[in-house]
Amino acid sequence: MATQLQTPGAIGPEAVTTRAANAPAWLAERRRAAWEAYTALPMPDRTRDEDWRRTDIRGLEPDEYVVDPGPTGHGAGLVEAMREMRDRIAPDAAFVASTRNGVRALEGAEALRAQGVTVCSLEDAAVHDEAAVRRALAHVPVDGSKFTALWNALWRGGCFVHVPTGVEAAVPIVAAHSAAGDHAAILPATVVVLEASPAAQGTMLSDAVSILHLGEGSRLDHCLLQRWSASTWHLATHRGVLERDSRLRFFAATFGSRLQKVYWDALLEGQGADATLTGVCFGGGDQHLDHQSLQAHRAPATRSDLLLKVAVRDRAQSVYGGLITVDRAAQRTDGYVQNRNLMLSRGARASGIPMLEIKANDVRCSHGVTAGHIDTEQRFYLQSRGVDPEAADRLIVRGFMQDALDRSPHAGFAEFVGGVLDEVVAGHSAAGVEAEGLS
Amino acid sequence: MTMAVTVEAHELTKDYKFGFHDIDVSVFRTEKGLSPEVVAAISAHKNEPEWMLKFRLKALSHFRKRAMPSWGADLSGIDFDNIYYYVKPTEEQSRSWDDVPDSIRQTFDRLGIPEAERKFLAGVSAQYDSEVVYHSIREDLDKLGVLFGDCDTGLRDHPEIFRKYFGTVIPANDNKFAALNSAVWSGGSFVYVPKGVRVDIPLQAYFRINSDNMGQFERTLIIAEEGSYVHYIEGCTAPTYSSDSLHSAVVEIIAHKDAHVRYTTIQNWSNNVYNLVTKRAVAYEGARVEWIDGNLGSKVTMKYPAIYLMGEHAHGEVLSAAFAGEGQHQDAGSKCIHVASNTTSNVVSRSISKGGGRTSYRGHIKVHEKATGVRSSVRCDALLLDEESQSDTYPYMDIDSPDVSIGHEATVSKIGDEQIFYLMSRGLSESDATALIVNGFFEPFVKELPMEYAVELNRLLAVQMEGSVG
Numbered sequence: 001m002a003t004q005l006q007t008p009g010a011i012g013p014e015a016v017t018t019r020a021a022n023a024p025a026w027l028a029e030r031r032r033a034a035w036e037a038y039t040a041l042p043m044p045d046r047t048r049d050e051d052w053r054r055t056d057i058r059g060l061e062p063d064e065y066v067v068d069p070g071p072t073g074h075g076a077g078l079v080e081a082m083r084e085m086r087d088r089i090a091p092d093a094a095f096v097a098s099t100r101n102g103v104r105a106l107e108g109a110e111a112l113r114a115q116g117v118t119v120c121s122l123e124d125a126a127v128h129d130e131a132a133v134r135r136a137l138a139h140v141p142v143d144g145s146k147f148t149a150l151w152n153a154l155w156r157g158g159c160f161v162h163v164p165t166g167v168e169a170a171v172p173i174v175a176a177h178s179a180a181g182d183h184a185a186i187l188p189a190t191v192v193v194l195e196a197s198p199a200a201q202g203t204m205l206s207d208a209v210s211i212l213h214l215g216e217g218s219r220l221d222h223c224l225l226q227r228w229s230a231s232t233w234h235l236a237t238h239r240g241v242l243e244r245d246s247r248l249r250f251f252a253a254t255f256g257s258r259l260q261k262v263y264w265d266a267l268l269e270g271q272g273a274d275a276t277l278t279g280v281c282f283g284g285g286d287q288h289l290d291h292q293s294l295q296a297h298r299a300p301a302t303r304s305d306l307l308l309k310v311a312v313r314d315r316a317q318s319v320y321g322g323l324i325t326v327d328r329a330a331q332r333t334d335g336y337v338q339n340r341n342l343m344l345s346r347g348a349r350a351s352g353i354p355m356l357e358i359k360a361n362d363v364r365c366s367h368g369v370t371a372g373h374i375d376t377e378q379r380f381y382l383q384s385r386g387v388d389p390e391a392a393d394r395l396i397v398r399g400f401m402q403d404a405l406d407r408s409p410h411a412g413f414a415e416f417v418g419g420v421l422d423e424v425v426a427g428h429s430a431a432g433v434e435a436e437g438l439s
Numbered sequence: 440m441t442m443a444v445t446v447e448a449h450e451l452t453k454d455y456k457f458g459f460h461d462i463d464v465s466v467f468r469t470e471k472g473l474s475p476e477v478v479a480a481i482s483a484h485k486n487e488p489e490w491m492l493k494f495r496l497k498a499l500s501h502f503r504k505r506a507m508p509s510w511g512a513d514l515s516g517i518d519f520d521n522i523y524y525y526v527k528p529t530e531e532q533s534r535s536w537d538d539v540p541d542s543i544r545q546t547f548d549r550l551g552i553p554e555a556e557r558k559f560l561a562g563v564s565a566q567y568d569s570e571v572v573y574h575s576i577r578e579d580l581d582k583l584g585v586l587f588g589d590c591d592t593g594l595r596d597h598p599e600i601f602r603k604y605f606g607t608v609i610p611a612n613d614n615k616f617a618a619l620n621s622a623v624w625s626g627g628s629f630v631y632v633p634k635g636v637r638v639d640i641p642l643q644a645y646f647r648i649n650s651d652n653m654g655q656f657e658r659t660l661i662i663a664e665e666g667s668y669v670h671y672i673e674g675c676t677a678p679t680y681s682s683d684s685l686h687s688a689v690v691e692i693i694a695h696k697d698a699h700v701r702y703t704t705i706q707n708w709s710n711n712v713y714n715l716v717t718k719r720a721v722a723y724e725g726a727r728v729e730w731i732d733g734n735l736g737s738k739v740t741m742k743y744p745a746i747y748l749m750g751e752h753a754h755g756e757v758l759s760a761a762f763a764g765e766g767q768h769q770d771a772g773s774k775c776i777h778v779a780s781n782t783t784s785n786v787v788s789r790s791i792s793k794g795g796g797r798t799s800y801r802g803h804i805k806v807h808e809k810a811t812g813v814r815s816s817v818r819c820d821a822l823l824l825d826e827e828s829q830s831d832t833y834p835y836m837d838i839d840s841p842d843v844s845i846g847h848e849a850t851v852s853k854i855g856d857e858q859i860f861y862l863m864s865r866g867l868s869e870s871d872a873t874a875l876i877v878n879g880f881f882e883p884f885v886k887e888l889p890m891e892y893a894v895e896l897n898r899l900l901a902v903q904m905e906g907s908v909g
Binding site for chain 1: 510806808821823825826827828832835836837838841842845847848849850851853
């Protein structure tokens with residue numbers, strides 16, 4: 001009989017025991033329950049699970065990945081790289097940097113603290129602000145799915161932001177998560193809680209599981225960049241829960257990973273809630289980039305608007321599945337989805353499945369999907385004006401993405417993402433560097 | 440350990456609500472339920488060749504292996520063991536109207552078939568229960584070499600054509616219900632149009648369910664040779680029964696080079712019928728296939744007419760209209776699979792939900808890797824007439840080629856208050872205004888129908904819209 005030695009710190013029961021030992025009792029219990037759910041749930045299957053039909057993760061063996069590496073030598077380098085990114089996006093922003101060893105840097109939050117805004121690691125918050133963290137985590141149940149169960153069992157560090165009633169956060173907050181090393185597993189956590197408020201605001205950059213709880217009348221701008229290396233599996237859930245008259249502007253840029261499956265959920269629970277979701281996605285090589293969105297209209301007079309722009313090159317594949325649901329109570333809903341795909345080369349593929357389930361009659365809901373290619377005439381025209389073919393493609397892709405970039409709620413972030421996009425299209429992107437990722 | 444087994448028995452007094460209903464005159468029917476013996480009995484009764492029996496038995500094993508679909512409408516109400524899979528109503532196929540038994544004629548009279556025939560029918564292939572009982576073919580079709588009959592006759596009299604195409608577009612293991620049909624199929628139409636022949640008059644067939652617990656599993660095979668044209672029309676009505684009926688047809692169309700095939704259906708089964716149909720066409724170079732598909736009746740319909748565009752410059756068109764009232768779920772749509780370059784497709788879907796009814800558009804556009812210059816447009820619009828009803832849209836698009844232009848748009852809305860207000864300010868009552876708007880909403884579909892059908896559809900819609908306002 002073969003003896004199987006588990007790599008130290010790999011995803012497994014021992015890692016859960018370690019995590020639980022360092023957590024308050026309620027969280028330890030939650031982690032153990034999540035691990036049980038994780039082991040009980042089957043891996044998503046292309047033939048069984050409709051939303052996984054076009055995404056094949058049979059090559060992923062989670063227990064080969066190290067979630068608890070012990071002390072490593074590259075922590076300082078990772079934090080430095082993340083800090084540099086913060087400087088390019090918004091130099092005045094507060095900064096929270098997480099690695100597999102938890103939160104490694106927490107800077108620039110003095111002004112926020114003076115306002116009464118909490119910015120700390122999610123682990124600390126679980127001790128000091130138990131009620132708020134429990135309420136937020138309840139939005140991602142321990143047995144919701146295979147990968148949210150795994151996240152619930154093993155998340156570490158994480159960024160927690162709590163904006164009290166009536167406070168408008170003075171500066172944006174950049175939360176960065178990074179990991180290095182072969183077979184590293186990182187489970188980034190971001191929780192933003194905005195209490196009922198006439199005008200509170202925060203700008204975020206984060207990843208993996210984000211729980212965005214918008215109290216009555218609050219406003220949140222949340223920006224996200226996913227730039228993992230071309231050998232990374234990226235599985236994420238970003239869930240916004242919107243109470244009465246709150247407004248979420250969510251902007252996500254996707255460039256990295258070998259395979260990504262992300263869920264964007266906007267749960268419009270309160271009357272007058274308003275969510276704008278925007279995605280910019282570029283895939284090349286053999287990348288498989290899967291976005292799934294849910295706009296759940298559960299209260300009257302709610303509005304949602306999603307735009308996802310995707311360009312694929314080489315053998316890259318984009319999958320998009322989006323669902324707008326309108327409950328019976330959600331009269332006067334306005335829901336919109338657009339998915340626009342630009343096909344850059346033979347072998348690239350795109351799927352778009354925008355769905356509507358409407359149970360109220362006084363609504364305006366629509367969606368559109370298009371797929372097109374770069375017109376040879378456009379290329380020829382640019383080349384005849386002396387633009388070389390590579391630059392021509394960069395211009396055309398940038399032009400295609402621009403209206404989505406313009407929807408970014410933070411100008412500095414849009415500029416940064418636009419620069420990354422140009423680099424990626426030009427083919428000299430940092431995203432290709434092994435085991436170095438920022439998100 | 441304590442264990443208990445309890446059995447609860449419910450005896451129902453069946454409350455038959457007859458629409459119109461004749462005394463059952465069936466001559467031969469199989470046992471209720473499905474088994475290799477039942478399948479063999481059907482095949483033996485029809486004196487089929489060995490290969491068809493084998494095909495049926497293999498299909499039965501596919502049917503048993505496949506799970507029920509996990510998506511789409513609720514099919515939990517189907518009890519496969521409580522269905523007669525074959526009923527033959529009369530001994531011999533009737534050639535002329537006079538030979539049809541009185542009770543059956545009365546049912547057809549109510550449906551207006553003789554009337555329709557006098558006017559315009561090219562050939563009638565009226566299906567009563569599972570077998571074609573009445574069949575006439577006009578002489579000029581014979582002269583053109585057009586074959587138009589039921590599928591059983593096609594198998595018997597034209598085995599070389601029949602076997603070449605049967606089951607090639609929709610294999611027996613395609614899906615659970617195609618497998619079921621392949622195992623127990625009976626009747627349906629067989630159409631063969633020779634090279635270069637244009638059939639100017641639509642070919643029509645009426646299908647009827649008339650026996651309690653009777654499933655209908657007709658099989659239609661249409662072959663259009665190079666450069667030919669044919670328009671086939673299928674319409675359905677059924678009387679109301681107290682227990683659910685299952686209808687699971689398979690329709691295969693082969694449109695050869697430059698052929699043009701139009702298939703028109705208006706489905707108006709009674710509201711207890713599960714209508715689970717597989718319809719698929721292949722279009723070769725330069726061919727054109729059009730599905731004109733209306734779904735008004737049934738309890739549950741799952742039907743997605745498909746076109747495989749196999750040859751360059753082939754064109755596919757799906758024009759559909761659905762209406763779901765109380766207790767109904769119309770889960771209908773289309774599939775256009777672009778295999779060859781420079782192929783085009785166009786899908787227009789209109790649906791209306793009312794009184795708690797649910798309409799779902801479910802569509803699939805796929806462009807294969809090697810297909811260039813593909814254009815496809817899908818347009819879905821849904822109207823919700825009240826607060827209890829539901830509308831869904833599930834369009835799937837898989838684009839594996841860069842050289843394409845694909846667009847999909849969908850909207851869901853209610854009838855605009857300002858539209859109603861405008862019409863009422865011109866003197867219309869609210870219900871007339873609503874009916875007018877609904878008629879206009881279905882206009883793209885209705886205008887493609889032959890006159891008689893357009894009139895009939897508008898009449899049916901008027902009935903469905905009764906009491907929708909106020």
